[in-house]
Amino acid sequence: MPQYSLLSREEKENELELLRKQYKTICNMNLSLDMSRGRPCRDQAAFAMDMLNCLTPEDMILADGSDVRNYGIPAGILSARKLMGGILGLDPTEVYICGSSSLNIMFDLVSHAYLHGVYGSNEPWRASEHPKFLCPVPGYDRHFAITEYFGIYMINIPILEDGPDMDMVENYVNNDPDVKGIWCIPKYSNPTGVTYSDEVVRRLAALKPAADNFRIFWDNSYVVHDLYGDDKDELANIMDLCKEYGSEDMVYEFTSTSKMTFAGGGLAALGASRHNIDYISKQFAVESIGWNKLNMLMHVKFLKDNETIAALMRKHAAVLRPKFKAVEEILEAEVSDIAQWKNPKGGYFISFNVMDGCATRVYNLCKDAGVKLTPVGATYPYGHDPHDSNIRIAPTSPSLDDLTQATALLCLCTKIATLEKLLTDGEAEEV
Numbered sequence: 065m066p067q068y069s070l071l072s073r074e075e076k077e078n079e080l081e082l083l084r085k086q087y088k089t090i091c092n093m094n095l096s097l098d099m100s101r102g103r104p105c106r107d108q109a110a111f112a113m114d115m116l117n118c119l120t121p122e123d124m125i126l127a128d129g130s131d132v133r134n135y136g137i138p139a140g141i142l143s144a145r146k147l148m149g150g151i152l153g154l155d156p157t158e159v160y161i162c163g164s165s166s167l168n169i170m171f172d173l174v175s176h177a178y179l180h181g182v183y184g185s186n187e188p189w190r191a192s193e194h195p196k197f198l199c200p201v202p203g204y205d206r207h208f209a210i211t212e213y214f215g216i217y218m219i220n221i222p223i224l225e226d227g228p229d230m231d232m233v234e235n236y237v238n239n240d241p242d243v244k245g246i247w248c249i250p251k252y253s254n255p256t257g258v259t260y261s262d263e264v265v266r267r268l269a270a271l272k273p274a275a276d277n278f279r280i281f282w283d284n285s286y287v288v289h290d291l292y293g294d295d296k297d298e299l300a301n302i303m304d305l306c307k308e309y310g311s312e313d314m315v316y317e318f319t320s321t322s323k324m325t326f327a328g329g330g331l332a333a334l335g336a337s338r339h340n341i342d343y344i345s346k347q348f349a350v351e352s353i354g355w356n357k358l359n360m361l362m363h364v365k366f367l368k369d370n371e372t373i374a375a376l377m378r379k380h381a382a383v384l385r386p387k388f389k390a391v392e393e394i395l396e397a398e399v400s401d402i403a404q405w406k407n408p409k410g411g412y413f414i415s416f417n418v419m420d421g422c423a424t425r426v427y428n429l430c431k432d433a434g435v436k437l438t439p440v441g442a443t444y445p446y447g448h449d450p451h452d453s454n455i456r457i458a459p460t461s462p463s464l465d466d467l468t469q470a471t472a473l474l475c476l477c478t479k480i481a482t483l484e485k486l487l488t489d490g491e492a493e494e495v
């Protein structure tokens with residue numbers, strides 16, 4: 065693998081010509097591959113098929129006499145609150161189960177806070193002339209879409225090795241009353257794979273927001289999604305730390321079983337202080353007469369407890385590990401000196417950084433050769449990557465063969481884009 069920056073101009077041009085020939089051959093193969101979204105693959109969905117047959121007529125009436133086939137029990141059946149509380153490390157009274165999408169709960173909570181405020185403050189976010197949200201970047205496009213939808217101004221916060229830059233976070237949150245919240249994906253972050261260190265979680269719990277209606281949106285989507293068994297990241301329990309600082313009302317936690325059972329057909333949960341749960345229960349009572357308790361019961365019977373969940377997640381990991389490894393090995397062999405990434409220990413993504421100013425070109429080259437990537441910029445608020453360098457790789461959904469082909473093409477396109485950039489930059493210098 066040549067060190068491109070060490071090549072003479074002529075050597076770079078010759079190398080580029082060679083790579084373009086290879087690219088043309090691949091274009092003629094009419095590929096149609098998709099590495100754009102972090103969906104589970106069919107083999108994973110198959111693990112939960114037994115869940116669909118696990119309910120019996122006897123299950124329909126709970127011990128307290130309530131019928132799961134009817135309206136009622138708005139916060140969710142106790143056994144489901146226990147199950148999801150077990151995953152998040154929360155007491156069942158600190159858990160509210162609603163629907164099948166955690167993103168949906170996040171949207172709802174932003175919406176309620178924007179219109180009516182939050183527990184402990186009567187001032188809705190919209191009362192602020194310039195409500196703002198902190199957005200650790202690169203991050204999750206669908207988070208950014210929610211805050212953009214409400215016209216909330218988003219501020220980029222770089223993600224470091226151990227979580228968001230906490231000096232910046234403290235500075236904004238503790239001094240600016242317009243800062244109403246922060247998006248956090250604390251474990252195996254989408255897309256960086258970063259897990260927040262104990263120190264970062266503690267500093268978040270210790271925040272003293274200038275706004276009395278500030279909330280941390282703690283999206284723990286990948287809480288049990290380890291790839292390598294015991295070699296996994298550990299995340300501190302933010303609610304426990306908040307209780308030390310008396311700040312437990314400041315956090316909304318989220319998770320779902322989308323990547324345990326069925327994506328879009330799982331169970332979603334909100335974790336929050338009892339004050340928040342009581343307050344939000346009243347708001348959610350306007351939205352629904354009771355969520356899907358049959359789904360809750362199915363999940364309770366199928367997932368049972370943390371041990372059963374861990375065993376299921378080992379099956380998922382066995383499917384996903386070879387895919388992550390394949391991508392990582394190809395990247396290592398082909399582009400280790402011209403791109404950067406971190407091999408995550410869990411989650412659904414690899415965050416791939418090419419030379420500044422090259423990501424859009426890599427994306428377009430891949431697209432024209434039949435490989436769909438997550439649009440460049442999606443990992444930043446407003447779809448704008450200020451460095452034009454981040455590409456999110458989603459290895460979970462394609463087959464191993466497709467993934468291998470797509471990653472090889474990604475590497476080829478990265479080489480082409482890098483050489484083109486070096487050559488144009490060189491020309492500019494010469495002028």
Ligand SMILES: Cc1ncc(COP(=O)(O)O)c(C=O)c1O
Nearest residue numbers: 165166167204249254285320322
């Ligand atoms: C960080 C993050 N949060 C939330 C979601 C969506 O979760 P749900 O299916 O529970 O709405 C995803 C899906 O990829 C995700 O990556």
